[in-house]
Amino acid sequence: MTPPAFFHRLARVNPTTAFMVALAWLLAGLFLPGIIGALVLFALVAGLARLTFTTWRVQSPITRVVRSGLLLLLMVAAISKTL
Known part of the structure; x- marks a missing residue:
């Protein structure tokens, strides 16, 4: 079974870039208010x-x-953001 093309592209992503994008999503989710931040965190999860x-x-x-x-x-963290 061959992996989808998405995973081939993902394997070529620079690890530093991937980390920075995930960190940006995490910080956005933590600092955005209420349900908006929770939705960002749920998307990241x-x-x-x-x-x-x-x-x-x-x-x-x-x-x-x-x-x-x-x-x-x-x-x-995402669940606590909703409360």
Whole structure:
């Protein structure tokens, strides 16, 4: 099974650029007020969860634990933003 073209393009993205874009989304979600910030954080959770679970088979067990924990913390932040 060959991965979609999206993943081929994603593999060529500079890691620093990917980090900066994810950081910008995180900061926007944290600093935007109320439900708007929560929606940004939920979008970030959805994107990162898809990427994490798509690459699940090639990750080491400790990487799986760390990424799952960070996704959980990000989900808690998004939920607390809605309250």
